[in-house]
Amino acid sequence: MTEFTVTRVWQATGGGRRFLVMATDFTEETAADAVIESFAPSTDPRLREILTSLVRHLHGFARDVELTIGEWEYAIDFLTRTGQKCDDKRQEFILLSDVLGLSMLTETITNRKFGVATESTVLGPFHVVESPVKELGDSIDAVGTGTPCVVTGRVVSTDGTPLPHATLDVWQANDEGFYDVQQPGVQEEGNGRGLFTADGKGEFWFRTIVPRYYPIPTDGPVGSLLKATGRHSFRPAHIHFIVQAAGHRDLTTHMFVAGSEYIESDTVFAAKRSLIVDFGPIEDPAQAEKWNVPADARHAHFDIVMSPEA
């Protein structure tokens, strides 16, 4: 808060209106109040709340770092280039929000309201095509390289009730850290993707390979920001999920491979402890046979808790 305070009241003056903080009084101390006072009384209350806080923080930040005109111009140019890098497939602004931790902060604030439900995470840019429909037990790996594994789990509500026939859209990078859409002609379209329907007990299982860590796209302004701040661009190995169940909020999340490189320093801050899962050996060869995987395949179990709609 500035030391200079004003009563935020619009005054009618002969059919017109004037601000208590006049634009002509604009100083370092009154700047934020002058802008906030300019919002019409009819402004939507939530929009007013958001803009008021944004203006106060933005002005406070500029004063705090004593922002120069040159730095302001650089920032405008950076944001312009960020926008220019966007198209119908690439969203550089979301990537910027991701590496600045804003996306995961927003998810974390939202998650607070949903208690024991599985934590949600960023969607990421690689959920771009309809995943091929698969049967429980099918493999989403069409290439056959990498370490085979089975993913199992159960979808339940926050009170533990199973959610029969929940749908699970899953997608992942291959054992070299590339999504199918990054390697057209190398990986067939739909490799590493599947749309599953859980059984009558909410249980699901599918075969795949253990994914590898990979870098986020660095050929745009976000890449220069990471470089300028001495940060790496990697995400730990993970499988993405969008889970839907009748009467419940859709859940977008990941399961992370325990022990993966970068598990402690995900460049988009999504690798939360509750989402890290062991991809351990399958102890019982008969079980491996039942799942139709080699005896040395891995097994990861991921139970998913969905939040009922309000």
Ligand code: BEZ
């Ligand atoms: C991903 O996991 O696909 C991803 C998420 C955020 C930024 C870049 C990639």
Ligand code: FE
């Ligand atoms: Fe990913």
